[in-house]
Amino acid sequence: MDGAPVNGASLAFPEAERQAVYRAIYQRRDIRNFRPDPIPDDTLARIVRAAHHGPSVGFMQPWDFILVKDIEKRRQVKELFDRERDAAACFFDEPRRSAYLSLKLEGILEAPVNLCVTCDPTRAEVVLGRNSMPETDVYSTCCAVQNLWLAARSEGVGAGWVSILKLPQLRGILGIPPHIIPVAYLCLGYPVEFTDEPGLQRAG
Numbered sequence: 001m002d003g004a005p006v007n008g009a010s011l012a013f014p015e016a017e018r019q020a021v022y023r024a025i026y027q028r029r030d031i032r033n034f035r036p037d038p039i040p041d042d043t044l045a046r047i048v049r050a051a052h053h054g055p056s057v058g059f060m061q062p063w064d065f066i067l068v069k070d071i072e073k074r075r076q077v078k079e080l081f082d083r084e085r086d087a088a089a090c091f092f093d094e095p096r097r098s099a100y101l102s103l104k105l106e107g108i109l110e111a112p113v114n115l116c117v118t119c120d121p122t123r124a125e126v127v128l129g130r131n132s133m134p135e136t137d138v139y140s141t142c143c144a145v146q147n148l149w150l151a152a153r154s155e156g157v158g159a160g161w162v163s164i165l166k167l168p169q170l171r172g173i174l175g176i177p178p179h180i181i182p183v184a185y186l187c188l189g190y191p192v193e194f195t196d197e198p199g200l201q202r203a204g
C-alpha cells in the first residue's frame, strides 16, 4: 500500500479488469458445437484450477474432476444421452416433440474432452455449517462448475453442460462409486462460435 486511505472503492479492480470479469459473465454460453482442436494441457489446468478455487461449505471442497478423453467411453455416454433424450421426447406432443428432437443438446463426441465434476458427500466427517442443509455439498460443487465455465470463456474455451443422463448408468461407464454424485457432465473445447444470446432462446 502507498499510504493512501483505504475505503471500499479502493479495493475494486482497475476499470479494464472489472470489464473483463463482466465480459466473461455476459459472454459465457452453453456450447454444443465444437471445433476439433485440442485444448492445450496448461490451458485446461488453469481452467480446472479456477474451478478448484470456488467457494465451498465449511471449506469442504467436495469436488473431483474426471477427465474423459477416451472415445469409447464417450460413445457410451453419447448412447446413454440418446436413450434419455428419446425417453424425454415422449412427454411432448407433436409438433413440440419434433422441435425438441431437432435441438442439439450436447457435444459429447465433437468436443476434444469431456469433464465430469463429482461431489463426495463423505469427504469430511464434520463439515462446519453443513448440519442444517446437507445438500450444500452439491451447491458448492455447482459453484466450482460456474468458476470453471467463466474461466473457460476467458480462455476462449466453450463448455456445455449435459444433464440428460441417468446417474447410475453414468457411474457405471466412468467407474464412479455409488456414494459419489456426478453433478455436472461437461463438454469442453473451442466453440464454432460464442453467440450473443443463449442457443435455446435463439431456437425459440
Ligand SMILES: Cc1cc2nc3c(=O)[nH]c(=O)nc-3n(C[C@H](O)[C@H](O)[C@H](O)COP(=O)(O)O)c2cc1C
Binding pocket: 028, 029, 030, 031, 032, 104, 105, 106, 161, 162, 163, 164, 197, 198, 199, 200, 201
Ligand atoms: C444444471 C444445468 C443442466 C443443463 N443441462 C443441459 C443439457 O443437458 N443440454 C443442453 O444443451 N444444455 C444444458 N444446460 C444449459 C442450458 O440450457 C443453458 O445454460 C441455458 O439455455 C442458457 O444458455 P447459456 O448458458 O448459453 O446462457 C444446462 C444448464 C445447467 C445449469
